[in-house]
Amino acid sequence: MEVLAQIFNTELLVATIRLSTPITLAAVGATICERSGVVNIAMEGMMIVGAFTGLIGAMFTGDPWLGLLFAVLAGGVFSLLHAFATVSLHLEHVVSGAVLNILAFGIVRYMMVMIFGHPGTTDPIRFSLKNYQWAIPGLSKIPVLGPIFFNQTPIIYFSFLLIIFFTFFLKKTKLGLHIKAAGEHPLALETIGVSVYKMRYTGVFISGMMAGLAGAYLSIENAVSFTEGMSSGRGFIAMAAMISGGWTPIGAFIASLFFGFADALQVRLQVALELSIPEELFIILPYVLTVVAVAGLVRKSRAPKADGVDFMIERPE
């Protein structure tokens, strides 16, 4: 019983939110991207670029908020390469994504060696976004829910707001509806005079910015330095969350919470049951659960009809 109490407590739920945030952000971004009809397996690479740029920005300006801005912009700019390759150059989406992952890894490693003189881990920053942890007065006093939702760091609050925003965006705004149409029936959208290319570029750009934000969370909020491989497959877990969540922001959030919970539980189990079982068996838990979740839920969710389908049109200009 003592062990159980040590594992299952409010701390576990707080850790769940913390560990699921990068997955949530990337998953919501990927949802928008796939809703516009572009498959984006380069989320991982965009996250790395965002995390690294965010750290560099925070380090050289001394202000983590500017680092955050840099991360979001870097993720967005890098994602435009994916948009250019898939939309304008009609490249197969998966291939372009794989190539961009490799390119992101190369760029970051080169920059790291140029700036810090070695690959691996960068120097730490002195002031991270964690210093801006803010307990919302009143709400944070609610038992259990208070510490989980209302006593967190900035990007976690952003992620809550962005989930609400993007749900509204997809359902109610004109741009959101056009993006959805580009992923469902691009030709129909083109017929009513809206450029499918532009919508898809927008979708990819949003996903890039969200991935950059997720990266910033990893490097300048959850940690104070950037380590190569710190994203450890989260870009792909985010895709799994997107699929399990049925290509909606809310669904993606719930699925991400599940994966974050698996990760938080894994760490706690390691500590609680130390030595009796090899730690690696716990580390693999989130990955195994991801496979299970995707396999179990993929049938129930429906992908956008033109997801990953190339669209080519000649316009008389």
Place this chain on the structure above:
Amino acid sequence: MQNNSLSKILIILMILTGIAGIVLWSASYFIGIIFIAAALVLYYFYKRSAEGGESAGAWAKGFIKTLYIPVFGIIAAIILGGIIMIITGNDPVVAYKALFYGGFVRSWHISILNAVPLIFTGLSVAFAFQAGLFNIGAEGQFYIGSMMATWLGLRLGMPPVFSIFIIFIVSGLAAAAYNIVPAALKVKTGAHEVITTMMLAHVARHLSPIFIRGNGGDPASSTHAYVTDDILENNFLPIFKDFLPNANYRLHVGILIAIAVAVLVYYILYYTRIGFEVRAVGQNPNAARAQGISIGKNIMIALLFAGFLSGLAGVNQVVGLDHKMFQNLSAGYGWNGISVAILASNNPIGVIFTSILWGALDAGGQYMTRTTQIPNSIVEIIKGIILFLIVARYIYTYFGNRMKKRRIDRKIKEAV
């Protein structure tokens, strides 16, 4: 009749010179290049005697045309990489001199050693791609293969030929079995293989320390923590030095196995029923189904065979090069296998060349860092740019069309 027997003699001669050339060249005897060139000339004569027609000029022209985009992409990447180096304060001329001297002359044996596992993983990714599947988790299958190979290598005491053969086959099958889960999920539920194989790659990578600790790599008792014991000596792959005294002592015959497997995969893909069905499913599943080709069966075949090939990469590293297993046995061979497959447009024979290019870039990059202190991660950027420019073939038409349009617009304006 006369013609027929002549062409037979020519093809046998060509294969013999080709093999001799490959053996010599990969053992860093540069005279091998002459043999390979001779084999190409023989191939030309064979083609002419078998089919007639086609002058040497036309043949060469066709050959050069297929190289047009790759060569252009590589040159453009070299230029772009040079610009990046200038911006970041390195001298590109010095860097490239060291890179190419290191990769293709000085450290040629390292290039070959790097290329061998890449050929296997590249073939794996390419084969799955032919069926329209993306085996992004080749890294995981690599680890399964190498673990199985180490386990067997520590125990099998049979004559070398048998035990090495058994190790290759059994470890390959183990890696193939590891891909049953993604394949079955893909067939039964439609779960995307990008996610499932990727997740299983992380699982395999994290499981390897358990295996290593269980086979001699005990951090408490061993002086080399996290490294297994050496496998038995009868399970070592032969090295070139045994019969070619000038070859490097680490250079093993894995490259010949890899090339043979590549040819075999090419044969399977383009000359057998299985290969035909796999490619049919990859190109147009609906048409394939209409022809009575089972999609599920071919997805299974493609993913399992891809797992088998990736596993061989791990086996090759264990029995050929390192003779033991440790945590970072794979220097990203699984991930780089994706690059070489994409670069070769999933052609098994092309994979051999792109793997050697990739291996040479890595080896040259290390030589460059040793001699000039320019970080070898510039190689990663150059690789990325090469990939992007070659994959995005349409980029040339895209900008070509834009320029043409602008010219026409200008002309219209002038006329008005």
